[in-house]
Amino acid sequence: MKNKAKSGSALKETEGISSTDNANPNAIKHVKERRQSEPLPDDLVPAILKGDIPALSRAITLVESANPKHQETANTIIKHCLAHANQSVRIGITGVPGVGKSTFIETFGNALTTMGKKVAVLAIDPSSTVTKGSILGDKTRMEHLAKNQNAYVRPSPSGTSLGGVARKTRESIILCEAGGFDVIIIETVGVGQSETAVHGMVDFFLLLKLAGAGDELQGIKRGIVEMADAIAVNKADGDNIKQAKLAQVEFNRALHLYPKKASGWQPKVTLCSALNNEGILEIWELIEDYLKLTKANGYFGANRKEQNKFWLLQTIEDRLKSNFFNTPKIKKELDIQLKRIEEGKTTPFVAAELLLKLKT
Numbered sequence: 001m002k003n004k005a006k007s008g009s010a011l012k013e014t015e016g017i018s019s020t021d022n023a024n025p026n027a028i029k030h031v032k033e034r035r036q037s038e039p040l041p042d043d044l045v046p047a048i049l050k051g052d053i054p055a056l057s058r059a060i061t062l063v064e065s066a067n068p069k070h071q072e073t074a075n076t077i078i079k080h081c082l083a084h085a086n087q088s089v090r091i092g093i094t095g096v097p098g099v100g101k102s103t104f105i106e107t108f109g110n111a112l113t114t115m116g117k118k119v120a121v122l123a124i125d126p127s128s129t130v131t132k133g134s135i136l137g138d139k140t141r142m143e144h145l146a147k148n149q150n151a152y153v154r155p156s157p158s159g160t161s162l163g164g165v166a167r168k169t170r171e172s173i174i175l176c177e178a179g180g181f182d183v184i185i186i187e188t189v190g191v192g193q194s195e196t197a198v199h200g201m202v203d204f205f206l207l208l209k210l211a212g213a214g215d216e217l218q219g220i221k222r223g224i225v226e227m228a229d230a231i232a233v234n235k236a237d238g239d240n241i242k243q244a245k246l247a248q249v250e251f252n253r254a255l256h257l258y259p260k261k262a263s264g265w266q267p268k269v270t271l272c273s274a275l276n277n278e279g280i281l282e283i284w285e286l287i288e289d290y291l292k293l294t295k296a297n298g299y300f301g302a303n304r305k306e307q308n309k310f311w312l313l314q315t316i317e318d319r320l321k322s323n324f325f326n327t328p329k330i331k332k333e334l335d336i337q338l339k340r341i342e343e344g345k346t347t348p349f350v351a352a353e354l355l356l357k358l359k360t
């Protein structure tokens with residue numbers, strides 16, 4: 001009975017047994033090969049186009065994979081899906097932790113599906129590897145939406161580089177559009193660089209805010225307010241309504257200080273309660289007004305083209321950078337040169353020249 005405490009825990013594992021020893025190596029090889037060889041684009045593409053969610057999920061997993069073979073398959077799938085991409089609207093939603101993004105997306109997403117729309121929710125959370133990600137757990141917070149037949153909630157891809165995570169999200173957008181989704185929501189936490197990346201891949205950018213706290217307190221940078229097409233003051237309910245109304249006036253005044261947007265759209269400030277489902281439809285109506293205006297004046301299409309150009313350059317930059325820094329020869333020499341700089345034996349420019357020449 002000495003071991004009672006030990007064996008009583010469900011988390012304890014039996015020590016000293018390695019299951020792989022008993023496994024047939026041929027079987028392992030077979031499973032590994034199967035895993036690597038499937039799924040094939042020929043199977044996945046028609047399934048995605050039919051709106052098959054498991055197929056869409058598998059394709060996104062391929063997009064997110066670091067395995068070069070998977071990436072090759074993913075590229076083929078994306079190429080085939082591009083031609084079938086649905087006419088969608090891409091909405092970016094940002095705001096500090098706790099502002100109510102998940103609650104908002106749950107309410108907003110369900111409202112849209114009630115209107116007969118198909119809604120996909122993707123997330124950019126580059127910090128997720130460190131913090132385990134606040135967005136990663138969102139599938140549980142968006143409980144109803146995740147179960148909704150006409151919605152698809154995909155947790156944030158993991159990754160340390162924002163560029164990498166952003167590329168995966170952009171490719172996932174295309175796959176969701178091929179899957180027939182009308183509204184693609186990209187969620188991000190409004191405290192870092194990720195909202196700039198999100199702004200560069202959406203048609204409409206919504207900033208959620210709280211009443212009664214200054215921008216500094218909310219950790220929102222000035223640049224983010226400038227990017228917003230609308231600010232929604234959330235939690236405008238209960239005792240908070242009066243303050244929320246004051247905040248609305250204040251934000252409206254602040255927005256008028258910014259130069260006019262290239263879209264010709266004057267950003268709006270609204271009030272909502274994601275929790276009580278109030279002011280949510282008004283935000284959709286606002287987005288519809290925005291779409292009407294920007295499609296009529298040509299900005300909608302022009303902006304998407306500009307975004308594509310930007311992502312072409314961004315992808316090349318990311319690839320060149322990672323190729324360079326992952327070359328063993330460079331890695332070794334970089335260490336040497338960093339040390340030499342520390343010892344005052346070289347200058348950054350001489351060292352950079354040397355390293356760049358090494359590559360070519």
Ligand SMILES: Nc1nc2c(ncn2[C@@H]2O[C@H](COP(=O)(O)OP(=O)(O)OP(=O)(O)O)[C@@H](O)[C@H]2O)c(=O)[nH]1
Nearest residue numbers: 096097098099100101102103134234235273274275
């Ligand atoms: N009173 C009120 N509470 C709300 C409202 N929206 C969200 N909340 C509450 O605020 C808390 C945070 O909401 P979340 O939706 O998790 O916020 P979030 O922005 O997704 O937070 P992170 O995922 O941590 O970035 C929860 O306890 C919600 O119930 C609202 O409209 N009114």
Ligand SMILES: [Mg+2]
Nearest residue numbers: 101102134138
């Ligand atoms: Mg959240």
